Structure formats: structure tokens, C-alpha cells
Amino acid sequence: MPVERVEGVQLGKTPEEVEEEVRRGVLLTSLDKAVGWARKQSMWPATFGLACCAIEMMSTGAGKYDLSRWGMELFRASPRQADLMIVAGRVSQKMAPVLRRIYDQMPEPKWVISMGVCASAGGMFTNYAIVQGVDTIVPVDVYVPGCPPKPEMLMHGILTLQQKVRTEGTFK
Amino acid sequence: MSVAIELPELADRIRARCPDTLVARGEVTAIVDRDALLDTLAWLRDELDLGFLSSVTATDRPDGDPRYWVVYEMRSIEGYHRARVKVGLTDADARLPSVTPMFPTANWHERETFDFYGIVFEGHPDLTRILLPDDWEGHPLRKTEALGGVNTRYHGAFIPPVDTRTTT
Amino acid sequence: MQDIPTDQLPRDASGEIRQETMIINMGPQHPSTHGVLRLLLELDGETVVTCKPIIGYLHTGIEKNTEYRTWAQGITYVTRADYLSPFFNELGYCLAVERLLGIESPPRAQVLRVMFNELNRISSHLVWLATGGLELGAVSIMLYGFREREVVLDIFEAVTGLRMNHNYIRIGGVIMDVNEEGEQKIRAFLDEMPKRIDDYETILNENPIWRERNMGVGKLSAADALALGVTGPMLRAAGVAADLRKDAPYCGYETYDFDVPVREEADAYARYVIRLAEMRESMKIVAQCLARLEEPGPVMVEDPKVAWPAKLKVMDDGIGNDPEYLRHIMEESMESLIHHFKLVTQGIEVPEGEVYQAVESPRGELGFYVVSDGGHRPYRVKIRDPSFVNLQATPKMVEGYLIADAIAAIASLDPVMGGVDR
Numbered sequence: 001m002p003v004e005r006v007e008g009v010q011l012g013k014t015p016e017e018v019e020e021e022v023r024r025g026v027l028l029t030s031l032d033k034a035v036g037w038a039r040k041q042s043m044w045p046a047t048f049g050l051a052c053c054a055i056e057m058m059s060t061g062a063g064k065y066d067l068s069r070w071g072m073e074l075f076r077a078s079p080r081q082a083d084l085m086i087v088a089g090r091v092s093q094k095m096a097p098v099l100r101r102i103y104d105q106m107p108e109p110k111w112v113i114s115m116g117v118c119a120s121a122g123g124m125f126t127n128y129a130i131v132q133g134v135d136t137i138v139p140v141d142v143y144v145p146g147c148p149p150k151p152e153m154l155m156h157g158i159l160t161l162q163q164k165v166r167t168e169g170t171f172k
Numbered sequence: 173m174s175v176a177i178e179l180p181e182l183a184d185r186i187r188a189r190c191p192d193t194l195v196a197r198g199e200v201t202a203i204v205d206r207d208a209l210l211d212t213l214a215w216l217r218d219e220l221d222l223g224f225l226s227s228v229t230a231t232d233r234p235d236g237d238p239r240y241w242v243v244y245e246m247r248s249i250e251g252y253h254r255a256r257v258k259v260g261l262t263d264a265d266a267r268l269p270s271v272t273p274m275f276p277t278a279n280w281h282e283r284e285t286f287d288f289y290g291i292v293f294e295g296h297p298d299l300t301r302i303l304l305p306d307d308w309e310g311h312p313l314r315k316t317e318a319l320g321g322v323n324t325r326y327h328g329a330f331i332p333p334v335d336t337r338t339t340t
Numbered sequence: 341m342q343d344i345p346t347d348q349l350p351r352d353a354s355g356e357i358r359q360e361t362m363i364i365n366m367g368p369q370h371p372s373t374h375g376v377l378r379l380l381l382e383l384d385g386e387t388v389v390t391c392k393p394i395i396g397y398l399h400t401g402i403e404k405n406t407e408y409r410t411w412a413q414g415i416t417y418v419t420r421a422d423y424l425s426p427f428f429n430e431l432g433y434c435l436a437v438e439r440l441l442g443i444e445s446p447p448r449a450q451v452l453r454v455m456f457n458e459l460n461r462i463s464s465h466l467v468w469l470a471t472g473g474l475e476l477g478a479v480s481i482m483l484y485g486f487r488e489r490e491v492v493l494d495i496f497e498a499v500t501g502l503r504m505n506h507n508y509i510r511i512g513g514v515i516m517d518v519n520e521e522g523e524q525k526i527r528a529f530l531d532e533m534p535k536r537i538d539d540y541e542t543i544l545n546e547n548p549i550w551r552e553r554n555m556g557v558g559k560l561s562a563a564d565a566l567a568l569g570v571t572g573p574m575l576r577a578a579g580v581a582a583d584l585r586k587d588a589p590y591c592g593y594e595t596y597d598f599d600v601p602v603r604e605e606a607d608a609y610a611r612y613v614i615r616l617a618e619m620r621e622s623m624k625i626v627a628q629c630l631a632r633l634e635e636p637g638p639v640m641v642e643d644p645k646v647a648w649p650a651k652l653k654v655m656d657d658g659i660g661n662d663p664e665y666l667r668h669i670m671e672e673s674m675e676s677l678i679h680h681f682k683l684v685t686q687g688i689e690v691p692e693g694e695v696y697q698a699v700e701s702p703r704g705e706l707g708f709y710v711v712s713d714g715g716h717r718p719y720r721v722k723i724r725d726p727s728f729v730n731l732q733a734t735p736k737m738v739e740g741y742l743i744a745d746a747i748a749a750i751a752s753l754d755p756v757m758g759g760v761d762r
Contacts, residue, residue, distance in 0.1 A: 003606075004578070014571065047369065048369060049375070050375070050376055050397075050398060050421060051375075051398055051400075051420075051423055051758050052423035052504055052505060052758065054375070055423065055424065055504065056503070056504070057485065058470075058471075058490070059486055059493075060491065062470075062482065062483055062486030062487065062490075063486060063487045063490075064486070064490045073517075077370070082649045089398075090398065090400055092396070092397060092398055092399045092400065092761070093304075093305055093308075093399075094304065094305040094396050094397050094399065095368065095376060095397040095398070098368055098369060102369055124405075124416065124417065125400050125401060125402075125405060126319070127400075127401040127404055127405050128312050128317075128318075128319065128401055128404070129304070129312070129318050129399050129400055129401035129404075130400055130401065147505065148503075148504055148505070150503065165750065182749050196693060197439050197440070197442075197693060197695055198439070199695065199696065200481055201694075214631065221520040223566070224566060224569070225569060225725055225726035226569070226696075226698070227696075227707055227709065227722065229709055229724075231694075231711055231719070231720045232720075243694075243697050243709065245707065245709065245724070247672065249566060249580065249582050252587040254696070275567070275569075276568050276569075276732075277567065277568050277569025277570075277729060277732065278568045279732060280728065280729070280731075280732050281729075284728075288403075301396075302395060302396055303395065303396040303399040303762075304396060304759055305396070312401065312404055313403065313404050315407075319404060319405065319408050320400060
């Protein structure tokens, strides 16, 4: 018999429907985990190095602090092929539209790490020229403070992001 | 092949041409009028081998008269000696002949000075903003402009001043 | 898709096949332009017809910000302008302020300043080599360059506490003396580095690809360079032996024994050779500095109105305090406490005047025009950055050549956009 369905409230399900939902739930949770694991394993960063933090990002990708251990050493120049944007450095007012454009050109799913205090909050440059925090332009997932952050700090930020991605749950 | 000119002799020779010359902290500064600027720079290049223009910049003294001081740093490559030339400009008439035809290096320096202070260089091949966005309003390095964080007038964005951002 | 037969191609009035140039944009986000540089290129096939560099994407307002902070805080701003050579920025600013104050830093501080400047020159040239190699396709050079740079950054971290943007050179001297660990690391570095530079030369000097891409590329004659205000390795590659360390010595450079490499060909390959030779010369200077550091001495001027109040050094717990001094101001002397308080919050007072101080940074003449009106804050700090002026030479070097040569030419220019835009 037809049951009134109100948004978000389960009223009177048939046992078959309940079973179907449980099965679907279990399958989706496993699928979530698998997809989350796959996504975090193979993130490709987009080159968005701006200032001093960019040099530390390059150092993180170089031999001593190796980003290759997580498969991330290949910085994609084209945003169409990237899924992580590490905003490394101070974002000036002139660069802000470019930043937004690159972010829009990245396909879903995408994440943003804001590296350094200048990208996170404007840093020491509390003036007319610097955007006071890149989260006024793009949604940020992880903030890494420091001026510039040591490569180990950036790696901690990346691992935090990977944890977030792994447990994000895409199919709920 | 020229030889370095020592500071006292350099100061005397420049003072003979530009009476308003002072020597302080090991440097010679000649203050000239706007109309005499190009001739003075040409004379410095030809007679004293000061043919390398290091930098062009300006200082803003809003309470002073003249308000803007445009500063040219000259240097000799062969025999090392330096001199500075300053021109004073009032607020109402902040225009100056451009030295880019004589010294091509001044091109970007003058664009930056225009960008920061609003001083117009007549005869410049391309006097547009160089460091700030093209549609920025105002000239930020003037002392009368705030440090920022008040209506940064770019695309209508508003970021509050630093001292109002915290609640404590 | 079929080919259009030649007799059907559009023709202009005189009967020639019509050709148009293409205007494309390179940057500001691009892996091969050194940072956020935007080039507006008009291309005829692969040849560059006109090139217009557009800058300002990293404009930070450093000069305006220094007017709102104390003299000592100015060092932290200025050091981030040209972020690959922070010691040079600090040195130029501090020398300018010291000239305004009329003081000179003690000899040991000068030796330390020279030593760290030369180490910074090496690390800056290593980044140039790494990124230049990466842009031309020599990816292993990037890894080698950054590997050596890590050794230098370890030295910086052991002595100053930071890998970049150190805030180490202060008005009146340097903030702390070099410690045992730092000296050992420098010695180890000096032992190992000559072999590494030999390695780079073995890989690159006779490499046909490197030679093809760099020889004859990005030519800039001496007359053009002088007219455009270009200094540094670009000018020395054109045959003009201009180096501020020899022409107008500061910090005792006249007492050190080193050469200034000069070449005649004025192309990208000559600049490469010069920068490698400069790295070797810098190591010579660092060795001489180490020898002079055997004699102890103060590293900050004695004047209590100028010197940073505490003598900092890294203690066993890793924190850089001075317990003697803390005990003195907290328990013994009220005046010292007041003086300390005023000096740290208000800052020093610098007499009125203006000064232009130039140092030889890895990219050329780095000048500081500092104006004071007698107060606790700078009135005007203008940074004459070498990359800003050198970048004006880009159209001259690039127009009329292939676009791939444009990349090599700009790489040989070694611009750092933080300095260009400030």
C-alpha cells in the first residue's frame, strides 16, 4: 500500500525495502572505503607555487623529503589533470582571479591545501595588496601554518588531508 | 676608460653646475628644477661618466612643499662613483619629463613610480600600471592612503582593517 | 578533414598567402616561467614577434608595510622580497640603516655577514641551476641541485634557526654567533661541494643538448645591457667586469681574495659557466671567513641604544634565551627592564637623512634607498631589485627567436618574482 514518504523520515518500510537498504549501505560503505583509499593514494598536485613557500614545496618534492613516496611527485602543469591544489605563497589581489580560475578548471573531486600563513590568513602582510586568507576565494581543506613551513610540516598537512580523503565518504 | 672621481672633487664639480648640492653620509645629492632635469642628467653622463641609472623612485611628504621628491640614482660603471639627483614636485602639478629616451632602463622604474604615487612622466612610451591590477583606484604608497584593509577597492571586496578583526 | 589545395588558400591584395600572427598568453601559472610571470607573446609559427612581460602578480606592498613598523621589524619584511637571497636583502637594509645611524658593526659580525652571504649565493645559484635544468628538461639536475641546497639550508638552520627568511643580520651586527655544529657543517660542506660542482660540469658542459639549447640563445650585448640597467651575471657574461664586491666594497670585501668570472659571448651558456664559477669563488671566500672566525669577538655593536638587548644563543633545551640577561632585568635593575621594554616595543631611533646602499646579490645590484625622518619607523624604504630591472631586457633577448629559446633565455636571466613585484 502506498506509504507517505516525508523527506528524511522513514515511515513504514516493507521488510524487503529495509533489507535492500542494509545491503546497499554495506556495499556503499565498502565502496566508500575503497574509493577513499584510491583517491588518497594517487593525488596529483597542480603547480601553484607563488613565493617562498613554493621553494619549500619544491624541496618537499625533491630528493631529501620525497613526495614520491605517496605518488605525488608529479606536479601537473595543467589543472585539468590535477586534483590537489597547494596554494604555496602570498596571493596578491592581481593573482586572485587567476587562482579562482585555476580552481574552477580542476575537475571534481578536488582539494585545496593552503600552505603558509600568507595563504592561510594574509601572513605578516596586512595591507592593500595581499588577499587576507585564500579561503575567501576557494574552499580550503587543510591549513598549514609557517613562514615558510618546513617540508616536514607540509608533509604532515598532506597526510592530514589524505586521512580526511580516506574517511570522507562520497556516496552517502 | 675613466677613473673614479673622489667625493670632494665630485661634489665641487656638481656644485659648480647645480648650486643646490649637498654632501651627507658619503653621498652627493643635487636638487634641480623640473626643467633642468634632462640637461643635468645628460651633463652628468657626458662629463662625469655617470651613465648608469640605478633607480628612479619618489618620496611623499604630504606636509611639505614640494610634496613629492622624485629621486634618480646615477652610477658610473667604469670608475665607481655615485650621485643622486632630486626633483621636487607639488601636488597640483605632479608631472615630469620622462628620461626613458635617454636611459631605457627608466621605463619600468617610471611606471612603478606612477603606479605608486600618481606622478605622470611625459613622453613615456607606455605609462600604465605595472605592479597593481590595471583597474585599481588610487596610488597606494602616498602617505594619505591607508595601509589597507579598508575597502580594498578592487572588485568591491571588503576586508576589514587589522585592528577591528579581533574581538579582544 | 581534407587539405585545402594551395590555390584555394586565402590571399591578400598582392597575391601572397595571408598569414596572421597568433597572440598567446604564457603564465602567470605556468611551470616554465620562473614563478608568476606572465608573457604576452605574439607568435608567427614558432618565432616570437613581440614579447611583453606583465608583472605584478606577486605584489606584496612590502615597501608600504615597512613604513608602519619599527626599524628592526623592517628586516623581516625586506628579507622576503627576493626570497632566494634573504641574507642579501637583510644586509643591504641593515647597512643602509647603519650608515644613517653612523655606526659600524664589529669585525666578527662583518665576517659572519660575508660568510652567510656567500653561502646564500651558492644556494641561490643552486636553485637557478635546478629550475633552469628542469625547464630545459634535465630533471636529474633539479634533484641534484636541491640535494646540495638541503646541505646549505641545514647549515642555515643550525645557526639561525630557519631555513629561509632568516632575520639573522640585524642593525648593528648579527643576532647570534655561529656555534660548533654550524662550523662543523660548513667545513663538511666545503669538503664535499667541489666534487659536486665537478659532477654538474661533467653532466652539462659537453652535453650536446645543453649546448644546443644554451649556446647562442638569449644574447644581450654589453651596450644593450648597460642601457637597460642590467647587472650581475648577465652583464658579466657580456664582457663588462662590474661587481660591487670589487667596485665599491662593503663589509670588508676588499680584504678577501677572490676572482670575478667574466665571459665574452653574452649568451645563456656563458651565464651558466659564470654562475658555476661564482659558486667556486664563493666557497673560497667562505673558507677564508672560517679562518678568520678563529678569533673571538662581539657580534653586535656595544651601543645600548641600538643593539638588540639580549645576547641570544641556542641553549640545551633548544630555546634561544639568555638566562643571565633575564635574571638581570627581572631581578637586578629596573632601568634595564625599562630600557629593554622601550627598545623592543618602540624600537631604535634613527637620525634624519637618506641613503642609498647597494650590495651585489646573485642577480645583480640590489639597492636600498632608505629615508628617515628621525623617528622610530622608516619613512621610505625603496628596494632597487635586480630582477625587476633585468626582466626589462626580456623583449630584447627573446624577440625574433623561437619560443623554446625564450624559455632558455628567461631561465638564464634568473628572475625571482618576489623581488620583481615586492
